[in-house]
Amino acid sequence: MQYGPAAFNTAKVILMLRFLLKRLGLAALVALTVSLISFSLLFLAGDPAVALAGEAATEEDIEAIRTQYGFDRPIPVQYVAWLTGAFTGDFGNSYYFNTPVIDLISDRLPTTMQLGLAGITFALLLAVPLGVIAAIRPNSLIDRFALFISVVGQAMPTFWFSLILIVIFAVNMGWVPVSGSGTWQHFILPTIVLGYFATPGIMRLTRAGMLEVLRADYIRTARAKGLNPAKVLFKHALRNAAIPVVGLAAVQLGFMLGGSIVIESIFALNGAGLLAFESINRNDFPVVQALILLFSLIYVLLTLLADLLNAWLDPRIRVA
Amino acid sequence: MRSTLLAAAAFAAAFPLPTLAGSDDNSLTVAFAREMDTLNPFLNTTREGVILSRHVWDGLVLRNQETNEYEGNLATGYTWIDDTTLEFTLREGVTFHNGEPFNADDVVFTMNFVADPDNGVNPQRNVSWIKEAVKIDDNTVLIMTDGPFPAALEFLGGPVVILPDQYFQEVGPDGFAAAPIGTGPYKLTENVPGESLTLERFADYYADGPKAIASIDTITWRTIPDANTRLAEMLSGGMDWIWQVPSDQADRLAATGRHAVVNESTMRIGYLYFDAGDRYGDTPFDDVRVRRAVSHAINREAIVENLLKGASEVVHSACFPRQFGCDTDVARYEYDPEKAKALLAEAGYADGFKIPFAAYRNRDYAEAMMSDLAAVGITPQLDYKKYAATRDQIQAGEVPFAFMTWGSYSINDVSAITSTFFKGGIDDYARDPEVIAALQEGDTITDPAEREAAYSRALNRIADEAYWLPLFSYNTNYVHATELSFTPTPDEIPTFYGASWN
Numbered sequence: 098m099q100y101g102p103a104a105f106n107t108a109k110v111i112l113m114l115r116f117l118l119k120r121l122g123l124a125a126l127v128a129l130t131v132s133l134i135s136f137s138l139l140f141l142a143g144d145p146a147v148a149l150a151g152e153a154a155t156e157e158d159i160e161a162i163r164t165q166y167g168f169d170r171p172i173p174v175q176y177v178a179w180l181t182g183a184f185t186g187d188f189g190n191s192y193y194f195n196t197p198v199i200d201l202i203s204d205r206l207p208t209t210m211q212l213g214l215a216g217i218t219f220a221l222l223l224a225v226p227l228g229v230i231a232a233i234r235p236n237s238l239i240d241r242f243a244l245f246i247s248v249v250g251q252a253m254p255t256f257w258f259s260l261i262l263i264v265i266f267a268v269n270m271g272w273v274p275v276s277g278s279g280t281w282q283h284f285i286l287p288t289i290v291l292g293y294f295a296t297p298g299i300m301r302l303t304r305a306g307m308l309e310v311l312r313a314d315y316i317r318t319a320r321a322k323g324l325n326p327a328k329v330l331f332k333h334a335l336r337n338a339a340i341p342v343v344g345l346a347a348v349q350l351g352f353m354l355g356g357s358i359v360i361e362s363i364f365a366l367n368g369a370g371l372l373a374f375e376s377i378n379r380n381d382f383p384v385v386q387a388l389i390l391l392f393s394l395i396y397v398l399l400t401l402l403a404d405l406l407n408a409w410l411d412p413r414i415r416v417a
Numbered sequence: 418m419r420s421t422l423l424a425a426a427a428f429a430a431a432f433p434l435p436t437l438a439g440s441d442d443n444s445l446t447v448a449f450a451r452e453m454d455t456l457n458p459f460l461n462t463t464r465e466g467v468i469l470s471r472h473v474w475d476g477l478v479l480r481n482q483e484t485n486e487y488e489g490n491l492a493t494g495y496t497w498i499d500d501t502t503l504e505f506t507l508r509e510g511v512t513f514h515n516g517e518p519f520n521a522d523d524v525v526f527t528m529n530f531v532a533d534p535d536n537g538v539n540p541q542r543n544v545s546w547i548k549e550a551v552k553i554d555d556n557t558v559l560i561m562t563d564g565p566f567p568a569a570l571e572f573l574g575g576p577v578v579i580l581p582d583q584y585f586q587e588v589g590p591d592g593f594a595a596a597p598i599g600t601g602p603y604k605l606t607e608n609v610p611g612e613s614l615t616l617e618r619f620a621d622y623y624a625d626g627p628k629a630i631a632s633i634d635t636i637t638w639r640t641i642p643d644a645n646t647r648l649a650e651m652l653s654g655g656m657d658w659i660w661q662v663p664s665d666q667a668d669r670l671a672a673t674g675r676h677a678v679v680n681e682s683t684m685r686i687g688y689l690y691f692d693a694g695d696r697y698g699d700t701p702f703d704d705v706r707v708r709r710a711v712s713h714a715i716n717r718e719a720i721v722e723n724l725l726k727g728a729s730e731v732v733h734s735a736c737f738p739r740q741f742g743c744d745t746d747v748a749r750y751e752y753d754p755e756k757a758k759a760l761l762a763e764a765g766y767a768d769g770f771k772i773p774f775a776a777y778r779n780r781d782y783a784e785a786m787m788s789d790l791a792a793v794g795i796t797p798q799l800d801y802k803k804y805a806a807t808r809d810q811i812q813a814g815e816v817p818f819a820f821m822t823w824g825s826y827s828i829n830d831v832s833a834i835t836s837t838f839f840k841g842g843i844d845d846y847a848r849d850p851e852v853i854a855a856l857q858e859g860d861t862i863t864d865p866a867e868r869e870a871a872y873s874r875a876l877n878r879i880a881d882e883a884y885w886l887p888l889f890s891y892n893t894n895y896v897h898a899t900e901l902s903f904t905p906t907p908d909e910i911p912t913f914y915g916a917s918w919n
Contacts, residue, residue, distance in 0.1 A: 147809045156812070156843045158541055193454045204610065260645055268653045275650045276641055278612065365641040367611035375452065375642065380805050 116408050124397045128390070132183075135389040136176050166192070179386065188387035193379045198387045201372060206391075208278060208368035209361070212287055213353040217346055219292030220299055225342065228303025229335065232311065243304070247297030255290060259363045262286045276365035287364045291357055295349040302345055306338030344403035351399035355392035440900050440918035444635040447658040447913070448647045452611045452640045457594040458578050459531055459538045464909070467576070467827065469638075471910050472616060474578035474599035477505055477524070478570055479627045480829060482906040485741070487570045488627040491519065491579055491600065500565040500863050501548070503573075507556045511623050513581040514604040521552040526582035528560055536590075540826075543576040565861045567868055568830045571741075575828060602631045602914040614638040616913075632917035651676065651896060658897040660911060664726045667894040679895045680727035681905035684737045685824035687782065687888035689715075690838075692817035694848035700817045701770050708883035710760035712750035714793045717888055719752075720785050727892035734876045735835050735885045739907060742831035742859060742872035747880035757793045769794025775819035776800075777807040782888075783820050812843040822891070827908045831872050832860050839879060847884035 146163040163169050167178075182188060188198035231240040266286060267275040273285050310316060311334055319329045354369075361371035369388060376384040449465045458470040477492040489495070492505040511519040528550035531538045538544045546566040551559045562569055584598050597605055602622045607615035616636040624630060639656075641647045648666055650656035652673070662670070662678075671678040689711070691702040701707045717731045733750075736743035761767060774797030776783040787797050797818065800807075810816050825833040836856045838844045845853075852875045859871035879885060895905050903916040 147805045147812070155542060159812075195455065195460070260649075263646070263649045268649050271653065275653050275655055276643075276646045277639065363643045363646055365612070365639070365643070365646055367609075367640075371611070371642065378803075 113405075113408065117405065120401050120404055124401045128394050128397050131393040132180065132386075132390045133176070135393075136179065136386055137172065179383075183387070183390065189383040191376075191381055191384050193376070193381045193384075198383045201384060202369060202387060202391065205367055205369045205372050208366055209354055209357055209370055212284065212291060212357055212361070212366065212368060213350055215284060215288040216291035216353050216357075217295065217350045219288050220295040220349065221346060223292065224296045224299035225303050225339075228300040229307055229330070231300070231304045232307030232338075233330070235308065240304075243300055247300050250293050250297040255294060255359045256363060258293070259286070259290050259360060262290065263363075276363075278364075278366050283364070283366070287357075287360050287366060291353055291360055295346075295353065298349065299342060299345055302342050303338065306341055307334060310334045310338045340407060344407050347399045347403035347406070348396075351396035354395050440898075442635075443633055443918060444637065445633045445657050445901070445913060445916065446637045446639065446655065448639045448641045448650060448656055450640070450642055450644070450647075450661070455594045456597045456605070456608065457590060458576070458597075458599075459536075459544070460590075460594070462539055468910055468912075469605075469614070470576070470578055471601070471912055472603040472636075472914065473597060473601045473605055474580075475601050475626070475628070476574050476578050477507075478574040480571070480574045480908075481627065482908065485739075485829065487574055490574070490627055491524075495570070497863060498559070501562045503560045503562070503569060504553075505558050505560065507558065508623065508626070509556060511600055512621055513584065513600050514598045514619055515581070515584055517581045517583055517598075519579070519581075519600055520555045521558045523579050523582045524558045524560075525550045525552045526585070527577075527580045528558075530580070530585075531577065543572060543826075546572065547577075565863055567860070567863045567865075568828070568832050571828050571830045571833075576826070602628050603636065611640060613640065628912070629915045631914040633913060636913055657901055658895070658903065658911075658913075658916075660893055660895045660905075662894040662896050664894060667896055670896050675899060676896050677899045677901070679897075679903070679905055680892055681895065682728035682730070682890050682892045682907050683824065683909040684740070684827055684829070684907065685822050685891040685909075686732050686737050686834075687779070687820065687822045687891070688735065689786070689818065689820055689886040689888065690846050691884065691886075692846050693882065693884050694846055696814040696846050696848070697817035700772065701764070701766055702772075702817060704764045705882055706760045706764040707766060708886075709750060710757040710764070710766075710793065711790065711795065712883050712886045713753045713760065714757035714795070715786050715789045715886065715888075716752045720782055721889045724779075724782055724785065725889055725892060727894065729889050729892045731889050732887040733880065735838070735879045735887050736831045736876065737825060737834065737890060740825065740829050740831050740834070741865075742835075742869050744869070744873040744876045747877050748883075749880075750883070750886070754789075754793050761793060761795075766794070769796065771796045771798060772818050773798050773800060773816065775802070775807050775810065775816045776821075777802060777804045778822065779820075786820065820888075824891075824909070827910060829908065831876075832856075835872065835875060835879070836860050839875065839884070847879070847882070849878065849882065849884065852878050852884075 146159050146166070146168050167175060179189070186199050190196060191198050191201055194201060227243045227246065231243040234240060263275055263286065266272050273282050274280075277283050316329060316334055319333050320326070357368065358370040358374045360366070361368045362374050369391070372384060373388045373392075376388070451463050451465050453461055453463050453466050453469065455461055456469070458466065458474055461467070461470070475490045477490060478487040478495065479490040480487050487495075489508065491508055491511065493508050494506045496504050498504050505524070507519070507521060507524065513519060528547055530536055531544040532547040532549060534541065546562050546569060548561040548563040550561070553559060560569070579600065580593070581598050585593050588596070602619055603616040604619045605614060606617045607613075616638060618631045618634050622630055641650065644663075647656065647659045648662070648670070651659055651670065667678045670676040691708045691711070692700050693702055693708060695703065721729050721731055732738060734743055734745050734747050738745050761769065772795065774787070776799060780801055783799060783801070787799060790797055807816070807819070811819060811821070823834050823837070836859070839847060839849070839852045840856050841848055841853045855871050855875035855878070859868045859875065862868055862871070893909065895903065895911065897903050900919045901916060902919055903911075905911060
């Protein structure tokens, strides 16, 4: 066995640990940088005190709010205070709702998680079989179809695809509700839109991996031994071709959790993405900052997980 | 082919349609764009909050939309005892949704609680005029204002609603926002944050008040941020009522025959202001001829006719025409580009000039005005940003020329607009002592005729000096199921207790 956990020994554990520490350190640095950038950027977007005070506020109202929320302090001081709080889960209160940011996020994150997991499942169920078939029959009609699907998926804006689905399946056919999150049926259209977005990458990678593996010597040997062709395809070929796909799927999931903003807004799904979108419009800084940090942490974590998974499965990566 | 059809049919059968809102069970499903910040009516800063407040709570009075008279709501009568004291006789036999009886203690508690700045009412201007309230007996209270404040009744008929003193003190502000209680025609029975509210008809609502006894049993109030989604809900039959529908889409909905479209003006007006008072620095606008030239250069009629449409109209005074004190008989600047060019030449700007120009909404209107200005040689340099950023710069004195709008918070009194912008504050770019004095007078005397005269002086001066170019009033399209009877009002507060299924 060239790949796989069977080759377990002390040297491997040490190599893995060193790799793990290196990646963890890198991930922490990335997260910190993202938080710093997002924190600074928001202060270029206008005076939060004016937004907070509302349309009818007087000069005194705005000044009072400025002092109350500490906007008159230097930005580095505000950043350090915020980051210190963040380590203990204290992101302050939302300016808009005047309730703890952490409560708002924990209320809404499950919807986004559900949607993200459903989306990635849909993407894998669609993309992997299509990729495999396309690889078995390269340049066939089904390969062309798969290519078409992936080109369209990459070119079509999410909001437009969402509206097209709504018009066809909710308005004209009446099969599914237009918006909301009351039942599982409410999640069908958003799942398709979100999942479809990740389909092209996964499919192309599955196809490329399968093409490469199917040409490998050990597959030829397996075939020559007269093994069942299905067994060759799924046990020997797909398993090896799947390694990079798993990594990509993990990264795509991270992208989906942070990237469902438009979809949640269109389908009126009350998740963390919609909260982010609305909070940006309302200049609700504590919420935006916490969400950017959270989304980037999830992304960094999933990327890290994908790296580690690949390293575990493929020794060449962890030595490099 | 047949199998595809069958699969489709099976698919459809497996997905029962969402309960169609509508006349069958006497319920109503409505959609709004924004999630409210809080359900506490005194901390809520959204239009949605104003609308909810009108349903769940009552004020002491309520302005009749047709006569503009204040009618008793929780009060049955009121008198001004002097310039700063109002006496109210309270309605008897009224109860809150939880059964708590309404009496003078509720009014006194509410007034004194909200008047205390430490309790953080937002915005403060809704309550900063209240000094204190005193109970005379169970059905009589006095409300004292902080100096003469003639617009008091407008606030008591709007944002200042009455809270239940016992319940509020028992649960505290946070508990109250979580489970609010009022005396209004609807009680709030469910709140799914960010998604929906459920309102149920309050069966014990008093019969002889100015608000109609509600006909519809249950209102599902959904939050749907995306305008296209609200429209799709309407088309799919999952929604009975939406508003703020753009006119082209409203026309299409009307064409289906299943939807009624009603257009009503709102209290919001658009305006251009000029840096006449040198806040920004030396600009061509220091010369009144240049301000008049701009006023003549812009074809407001064409913008209303082609872009705003509906119930919108060109306005000439620095206020919404139906507001108290809004004298519309002021100097008018008809569209006349030749005259504009002549005035510019006279002022020494025959070749025109460049000027920074800020705007935050309706970019198409702003661009129409810019092309009108270009036709007379003026080149506005558009800086289009979000409201908070724009207003921040304006209040810091950094914007010499801007297209802005103001909705007066639905307060039907010119003090909510003209006095906000022309009394020498951070939004005042004219800083005209004559205008400031006239507004000061209008804001602090109680005799209606004298107030009108004072505001008229201010508005005439503003128009003569062309400190603002008032542009147009805004309108909104209400779209609802044809079987629903619904009447919108110009205060932009849709009320569903007046709605019913035919």
